[in-house]
Amino acid sequence: MYYSIRMRAAQGGAHEKGGHHISGAERIVTKDQLEQLSAELVHRALHHSKGCADFIRLTIDAIDETGIHYVPALSVKTTHATSVEAAYAIAQKLLTTHGVTETALQQGLHLLRTQKEAMRGALICNALTGDRMDNLGNRGLRVSRMAFANENKACQYFQEQGHTGIHFQEALVLATKVLSAPQVISEFCISDDPDYTTGYVSYGHTYHRLGPLKEFGDERGGRIFFVQPNMSIDDLQNYLENTTVLVT
Ligand code: PML
Incomplete structure (x- = not known):
C-alpha cells in the first residue's frame, strides 16, 4: 500500500x-x-x-496503485554561468531552440515578476505568445502526487553523478512529471529559496541545471510551464494535480 x-x-x-x-x-x-x-x-x-x-x-x-504511471527520470545536464545575466542568456538560448519563442519567454518572465506575491504553483503560458493559459490566479498550478519509485537508489545514483541536495531531487521529480504531460513543451524554474540560486530549464528529455538565476538573499522565484497553444488546461491540470507518477 x-x-x-x-x-x-x-x-x-x-x-x-x-x-x-x-x-x-x-x-x-x-x-x-x-x-x-x-x-x-x-x-x-x-x-x-x-x-x-x-x-x-x-x-x-x-x-490507488492501479492508476500509477511510471516515468523515467529526465537526463541531467549542468551549466554554471559567470553571472545572472549570462545564465538568463543561456536559458533563453536553450528554450528558444526547444519550442519556446523569445516573445513567450519574455512575457512569461514578465508575468512571473509582476505577481503581487510569491506563487506556490506554476504559471501556465502559451509557448508561442507567452499568454497565461490558466486562471488559477496567485495560486498557480500546483503539481502533486509524484516521487521517486525508489528514493534511496535514485539519490545514490545522482549523488555519484555529483547531483546532491533536496532541492535538486524534488525538482527533478517534479520536472519529470511535468514534461511527461504531452501538452508541456518546456519549463523554466527559479528557486524561491533566498539561499539557493540554481534553477533549471527542462525540454525534450533533459533537465538542465543552470545558475546563478538570481543573487543570494532574493526570495523571488517561480515556475513557468510553456505549453502547446491549443491544449486543454483542464486535462493538463487534472494530470499534474491528480495522477500519481513514480519516477524510475
Ligand atoms: C537544481 O538544483 O537542480 C535546481 C533546483 C530548483 C529548486 C526549485 C525550488 O526551490 O523549488
Missing part, C-alpha cells in the same frame, strides 16, 4: 487565510515509512531558511 504525504508550512497563519507560504514538500511512501517521513517533514518546516513555521499542514492519503 502506498501513501501520498504532503506538507505545507506558512508563517502568520494558514496560507489561504493570509499567512505567508514558506515551505512545501511531497513524497509517496509505503506504510512503514510514513511515521518517520512525517517527522522529517515537520522538522523541515520548523527549520526552514525563511524561519520557523507557525502553520504546518500534513495531508496523508492512500493511493
Whole structure:
C-alpha cells in the first residue's frame, strides 16, 4: 500500500487565510515509512531558511496503485554561468531552440515578476505568445502526487553523478512529471529559496541545471510551464494535480 504525504508550512497563519507560504514538500511512501517521513517533514518546516513555521499542514492519503504511471527520470545536464545575466542568456538560448519563442519567454518572465506575491504553483503560458493559459490566479498550478519509485537508489545514483541536495531531487521529480504531460513543451524554474540560486530549464528529455538565476538573499522565484497553444488546461491540470507518477 502506498501513501501520498504532503506538507505545507506558512508563517502568520494558514496560507489561504493570509499567512505567508514558506515551505512545501511531497513524497509517496509505503506504510512503514510514513511515521518517520512525517517527522522529517515537520522538522523541515520548523527549520526552514525563511524561519520557523507557525502553520504546518500534513495531508496523508492512500493511493490507488492501479492508476500509477511510471516515468523515467529526465537526463541531467549542468551549466554554471559567470553571472545572472549570462545564465538568463543561456536559458533563453536553450528554450528558444526547444519550442519556446523569445516573445513567450519574455512575457512569461514578465508575468512571473509582476505577481503581487510569491506563487506556490506554476504559471501556465502559451509557448508561442507567452499568454497565461490558466486562471488559477496567485495560486498557480500546483503539481502533486509524484516521487521517486525508489528514493534511496535514485539519490545514490545522482549523488555519484555529483547531483546532491533536496532541492535538486524534488525538482527533478517534479520536472519529470511535468514534461511527461504531452501538452508541456518546456519549463523554466527559479528557486524561491533566498539561499539557493540554481534553477533549471527542462525540454525534450533533459533537465538542465543552470545558475546563478538570481543573487543570494532574493526570495523571488517561480515556475513557468510553456505549453502547446491549443491544449486543454483542464486535462493538463487534472494530470499534474491528480495522477500519481513514480519516477524510475
Ligand atoms: C525550488 O526551490 O523549488 C526549485 C529548486 C530548483 C533546483 C535546481 C537544481 O538544483 O537542480
